[in-house]
Amino acid sequence: MKCNYACGTAEHLHARRRFLGSMATGSSIVVGGLGALTNPSTAKQLETKQKRMIVINMAGGLSQLESWDPKPGTNTGGPFRAIETSVPGVHISELLPYTAKQMHNMAIVRSINTHNGDHGKGTYMMLTGRRQTPAADFPRLGAVVAKGLDQHNSALPGHIHVGGGSGARNNDSAYLGPRYASISLGSGTPPQNSARPKSVSEQSDATRNRLRRKVNSRFAQRRRTAKTDAYTQNYEQAIELMAQRDVFDISKESQKDRDRYGPHPFGHHLLLARRLVENGITFVQVSHSNYDTHNENFNFHLEQLGEFDRPFATLIEDLAASGLLEHTLVVVLSEFGRTPNINKYYGRDHWGNAWSICMSGAGLQRGAVIGKTNDNGTKVTDREVDAGHMFHTYLQALGLDSAGHFDIGGRPIPLADPAFGPISELMS
């Protein structure tokens, strides 16, 4: 038989069996899809344990040595000390004093090796869990998560990028389709067309929608399908979204909270991210830039992390306090790390061979540290992981079967690169 792979893992065979099974019976054991729409009990189940995710992208490449994996006192360590955290024995850079107090809510992976030092490829890899190939494009993490956790009964978009943009859809969902493409909100621009035009009064809007429902219900008496239902349902969701525009309005947050997150755009963005996940939005991505510190690495990190530390720690603290952290995965990632070697401009260069990612919440163990680098951080010495492993880990932490597949118009497409698997020891 041809399918006798060297990698013949149980997951692989399982996925295959399930696929063939679903082909034969016509039933659907796949993630997402229209099936959930016609099955109200599924929708309800999702609602109660709805998972969410926030990604903070440290654009340019955060230095692992000035953050999650400090090496003070070595030839690569730089000027900063390591400080104790709320987890005994775990130390991080002194640039993150507030974050250190939240370490019991977080986990660090210190053994990432992506063999890559290119910004574009690195970003692609970390956000798709796959290498960029010319033959195919893959959906970004936010699109995969938004589809995987889609609540078909929610009017709010599932995939949001905070910062920049005008409320229109981006093109980053590949074959998953526009429903899961990100919407870029500036510091709180509501989605495009979500306001009723001046030419249509509230009463007229209600009237025309009443007429529309009547036309639809007549047609539905002859035939209805999941697709016709989905289409008609969208208008109801649009009405709901129009009523919920406040979700995107950060000015509705208290002055006290705005002070706690800080007066700078990054603070606003994290507060908006909190507001969005509190309102049930599945995936929010926030960027903090720019960490591409070929010059003056230390001054830049001092300044940048000084801005990052407090609002980030506040976010974790708030989510933990409200209990939302149980259901919300927060990831701080970059396209790569920075070289242990310090160049003549006191900078650090691109480096994908031994760097770190910090995570928190959802189904992850708290306070865990995965993997190790050597004494001066030039090599991974334990539990090496790739972008693909991280991608699987995120999905598993969110309760998605990362070895499963989406049914895309009858095509089975794996959620994550089947060549990898999750860091299973990190799951709680």
Place this chain on the structure above:
Amino acid sequence: MTYKAPRFWATFSLQVIVAATWIQAADEPLHVRIDQLVETGHVGKVAPSASDGEFLRRLYLDLLGRIPTSTEARNFLDDTAADKRLKWIEKTLEQPDYARHMANTFDVMLMERRGEKHVKNNEWRSYLEQSFTANKPWSTLAREILSADGIDPTLRPAARFYMDRDAEVNRLTRDVGRMFFGIDLECAQCHDHPLIDDYYQSHYYGIYAFLNRGYLYEDKKAKKHFYAERAEGYVTFKSVFTEESGRTGPRVPGGVTIDEPTFDKGQEYVEKPRGSFPEPKFSRRQQLADQATDGTNRLFNQNIANRLWAHMMGRGLVEPVDLQHTDNPPADPQLLELLAHDLVAMQFDMKSFFKELALTQTYQRAVDLPQDLAEQAAQVAEQITALEADHKRLLEIAEKSGDALEKIREEVAAETTKVEPTIAAFLKVEQALTEAKKKLDAATTAANKAQAALGAQQELAKALTEAAESAAVAAKLLPDDKELAAAVASFKKRGEPLPAEIEKLTKDLATKQAATKAEADKLAAAQETTNKSRAELKTALAPLRVLEQRSEEANRQRETEKLAAANVLRRLTAAKNLVQYNELSQAAIASQAEADKSAPALASAKEQQQKINAQLKGEQKTLAEAATADAAAQKTVTESRGKLTTTEETVKALAAASAKAEVIKKKLPKEKELVAAADTLKGRHDALSKQVDPLKKQVAEHQTAAEATAARLTAAQKTVAATNEKLATAQTEVDKLQPISDQADSDRQQRDTALDKLIGEWSNQFAISTIAPLSPEQLARSMMQATGQIERHRAAVTAELEKKTPLSEEDKKNAEKVAKRANEIESGTRAKVVANTAEFVKKFGGAPGQPQNQFFATVDQALFLANGGMVQSWLAPGGDNLVNRLIKSEDPQAIAEELYLSILTRRPTAEEVTDVQQFLTERKDEKTLGVQEIAWALLTSAEFRFSY
């Protein structure tokens, strides 16, 4: 433009087409045979025919990409000809919108909305449109695209398929497989397909080998890119799973590896290429184009038949259209064979094929299920046993042929291993040949250089000699001129060393020429060795090619048998599902009858329950009040009793004290103080004694009152207890009857689920019409059509042209100028329509480079149509648009008819007319608004969004 039948028709071998009797015997037109197959393949009856309006809407959307105008709809509906559908199908296929819509359909199918790179999108679109205007056969169109290099200006747009994918070989391999053969081999790039047994890594690389020699060539002078091809480059691949490696030559899916003609080293390219870049004498890409399109490639033929079917029917026989394999069987394998066979026989004439499809009853069916399902189920139930036996038998046959295929595949593998050393040996000598050619080229270059050097020196020597001689003549005539003499001397002097140098260069040249000759000999020897080795290889490969052929045949056999078994299984499942549905339906009817029967009892029990509950509530209130009153009365009794007791005790104590004081008083009557004290005590006693009786009386009164409240309490308790009992009785009745009603609900739900399943199945079998979403272009254009926006665009363009460059009276008599103006208006209007359409594509289309046939419903779309400025402006009254036409009318009936014909291609029902009438009466003062509201509701309805 007409197309000559390509040469392959002469050699067309029927052997490669399935020679099943049902195809040969057929002398009925294709549409009749399609209907026969669909009806016999389906388990149960098929849906009734669609209404005229539904048919026309479907036809226009499929062939013209838009809904009909209200005038067209009216004309068709009022046409009384018996064969009006045939006539309108023919008429529709001749409309200019046909080519435009097909150009769009094939653009989206082949380019999937990729951005423009090396070929202009509008040139590509107009190439497609011209192709459809001329009714170019698919085989020709596909051949032009698959063999394109961009040199021939008229065919340059066809190179967009390759060049705007950056000539990237993996992207091209996947998309050639998907779009021309209906197989998506993407997951077979790095290993045999993990989920699909039929897809092998060698299939992927078979296509890859046609394309890996292609590259983008940039002609800087012409500022253009071309898709050039090299004459060398072999393909090897390795599975990331098994580490097994393989090689393949070019091989079309379902075909045998092509063994290429051979050319001597240095002779691989044509002498006078057509373009500015080398052109191989043997083009693999041309081979791909020829082999795919010559009518003998089954997958190629089935792919286009299936795609054209899907275009008309809303769903492919194979679905998704690029995932054909035996575990994803076609809805009916025989039907797919028939379609492919006849399309080839029609020489890939797509227009005629569309006509046949449109003429089928299958195309003209309604979305409604037939009425008499129960009757059908009874008939179908009788077939189940036979189908089961049939399935078992076919499965056994298929298994055997599967084993046979496996065996041949093993033989192929063994033979591949066997020829590997011969291939390796050949590659080695070919490598040596390449080296020898390189050396000869180097030697030739050196010799040419030496030749040039010698020539230069020889020319110099000649020039010097001549100069010296001429100068000498002059010097003779002017013997005293010393300068002249010096000049002669210097010419001579310069010429003196030359002979030696020339001799040296001559020798050098001779050496190099000899070296060249030696290298040429070596090359010839190497060429001979290579030729010999190649001949050996060819001999060695011959058995492998035979095996490949046998393997393909075995695969065909297995496929046919596996599909036959799958098809019987499909029918068996359908039969069981119909029977099951019928049982569930009967059960639902029965339990509903039961429920209906017990419904009055249940209702009255519930009513009773409600009544009792209301009564109980009152009684409980009374009870509570009685309890409170009783408690208060008891308390009063206790209190008054307490008071009496205390008084009596005090009286008693006072009596004792007073008696004792009286004794003392008698003994000491003179002691005034003592007498006074005794009197006081007596006075107190007497006074208090008087209170005892009233107190006793009060206690008695209070006791009487308390007895009364206690009696009331007991009575209230009894009442409540009695009512509770009644309630329990009613509850028992409800408990008895409720499950009957619940059962009916649950049975109905089960029946509805089964019905959904049945409808899905029947729709997949084309027994009832599929409900398919409009493409973004169909939706945009139909919305513009319905609202009258296209005409408004046209009016605006005309007005603008008239303002900018008005035609004089003279011009208007000039036919050429009038035609030119008409053209300008047409293209200006089209540009506006295209710009509007682009906005719909953004909201309703898939991402560039992704399959575009998926359905997405997003909130964005609803917001765009509800709140976006574009659609709002289309509904603003203006010119001759829909809303403006309607508000001018005073007759609500006429308004309703025009609304429904313009938007939904049907006349409104009586009920709908009444609705419109009533609504407009309500909206009397705001007629425009009212019309806009109804128009918007119809435009955003599911009925408009879908083709049904």
